[in-house]
Amino acid sequence: SDMTPRGYDIDMAQLIGKKLGVKVELVPVTAPNRIAYLQTNKADITISSLGKTAERAKVVDFSLAYAPFFDAVFGTKKVKATSFAELNGKTISVTRGSMQDQELEQLAPGAVVKRFEDNNSTLSAFLAGHVQMFATGTTVAAALQKMNPSLDMELKVILANAPCYVAMPKGESTLLAKINMIIREARADGTIDKFSQTWLGAPAGQLPD
Structure with a gap:
């Protein structure tokens, strides 16, 4: 309503940025270029209702699931x-x-x-x-x-x-571990369920790793 992007993915990005102690820069993507933006260093991580497939896992690493879909x-x-x-x-x-x-x-x-x-x-x-x-x-x-x-x-x-996952370039093991820790904590303390309730109308429930 105020021309500011809002949504589940936005809230997740802001949570990760806050926990990492960095400023979040939102980079709009489309379905075809979500992975390409990681490969060309136009984005550090992708939080864009991205599902995990064997083909995608060959070129990017996936976090734990953060949203049902x-x-x-x-x-x-x-x-x-x-x-x-x-x-x-x-x-x-x-x-x-x-x-x-x-x-x-x-x-x-x-x-x-x-x-x-x-x-x-x-x-x-x-x-x-x-x-x-x-x-x-x-x-x-x-x-x-x-x-x-x-x-x-x-x-x-x-x-x-097809649950949603955060994706990042291959080899970013430290970043992956930190993001997984943030997601794991957000699942445990109810933050993920709160996001889901706000944007999807129901708790996230049991999400796969």
């Missing part, structure tokens, strides 16, 4: 799709390079996937009627519904439970 396909109520098979032939927008992009490719190869460079474009394609459905995190969909209460939209198929 479910990937799903959403669409209008008139479109029938309650299984991966029923996604065949249907148009779905997704953000290029995201976890949802990879999951759709694996789980719904028969879907007609339209890829966009950022979340706003992915959502706009659905809102404009260019696609029947869109794939994103449930938190993003919840925010969209909150901003558009009359929007005809419902969850169709859950793609995955």
Whole structure:
């Protein structure tokens, strides 16, 4: 509301900065360049609803999970799709390079996937009627519904439970250990649950390492 970035990831970044005793500089990224910014030293760590995959783990190191996150396909109520098979032939927008992009490719190869460079474009394609459905995190969909209460939209198929992790360049073992300690303490003292309750409407619960 005051043009200052807010959210779960922002709160997590500020907590880590405070615990490390450093000033936080927020660097906006998109799904395709989140890893590249680490590799080219444009950012020291990435806190951007990033899921952990074997492919990504080859080039970056991951912290403990700091947030819950479910990937799903959403669409209008008139479109029938309650299984991966029923996604065949249907148009779905997704953000290029995201976890949802990879999951759709694996789980719904028969879907007609339209890829966009950022979340706003992915959502706009659905809102404009260019696609029947869109794939994103449930938190993003919840925010969209909150901003558009009359929007005809419902969850169709859950793609995955994909918690969020902090990523950093390979070899930063000291930094990784410090961030893991901060996350572990934030889990234990209720800070993580507080962030989750504020931004997702429910406690984070048991998060994987």
